[in-house]
Amino acid sequence: MQIRELNPAENPRDAAAVVPALEQWRRDYMPDVPAPGKIRLRHWCMNGYQRRTEAVGVFADQDATLAEGMAVVDYDLVHNLDLMTASINVTARGRASGAETALFEAVVRRAAELGRRRLALGMPARMAPAPFVERYGGKLTDTAIISMLDLGAIDREQYAAWAEPSAKNGDYTLVGWTxxxxxxxxxxxxxxxxxxxxxxxxxxEYDWPKYTLDKLRFVEEQLEQAGIRRYTQVALAPDGTVAGFNSIxxxxxxxxxxxxWDTGVVREHRGHGLGLRIKAAAALWLLEDRPSTRLVSTFNNDENQWMLAVNRALGYRPLTEFPSYEFAVAD
Known part of the structure; x- marks a missing residue:
């Protein structure tokens, strides 16, 4: 078993080495969720704003050109300096051969090198609890739910009604941009x-850094360079400020x-049905501007009953749970 540093964001050969494993990993553990394309993989492995991303692959031996799986780690440079987050994606065959444990131990070593004391790791429910969770003292912190909407099955008239101003939110105006x-x-x-x-x-436990104009423009430029298009639908309050948004x-x-990617409403504007209105309008916008779109996926914490209720009303179908664990990192 060999661990190799990879750079799928910049090196096409590295991306090609892990894509088959990622596709098989999805088939093994999240069969209802489409496998990521190469551009999504590249985006996944890019450095963020004041945040670094690293990737490693696990290979059967030094001559292997295709990985059995990969791990991606992220760590902030200014906030949360005790924390590293990670994902480990290994096929069922790779797990049986010990590839998953090898990747986990490599991630822990890297966290220790950087002086991080906590490692957060999420995985599909079909993988959990992975053997190393109990072995290394992992504790469950939270669980997310991945849901999917089939745009071909929605009632467009109902969506149009939801997107219209209601008695609760008639003072708000919708605006969108890409x-x-x-x-x-x-x-x-x-x-x-x-x-x-x-x-x-x-x-x-996570210290959310304030969103700055520098970060906003950094993200926008990075997406543009990668060829990724972001649709943003917002609701404007009567004073012209942004009260809520949906980002796709x-x-x-x-x-x-x-x-x-994100849906949020400022606290003082909650309770007016803005989440439902914004997301319905965004879906109709997608259907008009990007007619090839059929599936919309979303990711919500299982404690976020408000947004989960909005999603169920819109027709999103829960596909899988995605629990996250935290591990203490020794010196």
Whole structure:
């Protein structure tokens, strides 16, 4: 078994080495969720704003060109300096041969090298509890639910009714854009992005950094360079500030599938049905602007009953649970 450092974000050969394993991993443990395309993989492995991402692959031996699986780790450079987050994606065959444990131990070693004291790791429920969770003292912190919407099956008239102003939210106006946030909305958009900080995350401890204009423009430029198009639908309050939003990522090599990245409403504007209205309008916008789109996936903490209720009303179907565990990292 050999562990190799990889850079799928910049090196096409590294990406090609892990894509077959990622596709098989999805078939083994999340068969209802489409496998990621190469552009999504590249985006997944890019460094973030004041955040670093690293990837390693596990190979059967030094001559193998295709990996049995891969791990991706992320760590902040300014906040949460005790924490590293990780994902480990190994096929069922790789797990049987010990590839999963080899990757986990490599991730723990890297966390110790960086002086991180906590390692957070999520995995599909069909994989959990992985053998190393109990062996290395992992504790469950929270569970997310992956859900999928089939746009071909929705009632468009009902969606159009939900997207219209109601008695509770008639004072709000919907506005949408792709790519760069308009300058006149940028400052209040930062405020609604900060509203994500009070979403339920179980017992997981995380210091949400303030969203800044520098970070917003960094993310927008990175997406543009990668060829990724982001659809942003917002609700404007009567004073013209952003009260709520929905952000959807689309990848050019995945014409049928898109992914909801974030949905949030500023606390003082909650309770007006804005989440349902914004998400219904965003879905109709996608159908008009990107007619190839059929599937919309989303990811919600199981304690976020408010957004889960909105998703169920819209027709999202829960596919799998995704529990997360935390491990203490020794010196």
């Amino acid at each position: 790519g760069r946030c308009p300058e006149e909305l940028a400052e209040s958009f930062l405020g609604v992005m900060d509203a994500m900080a009070d979403q339920p995350i179980g017992t997981f 990522g689309t990848y050019p090599d995945e014409p049928e599938r898109v992914e909801i």
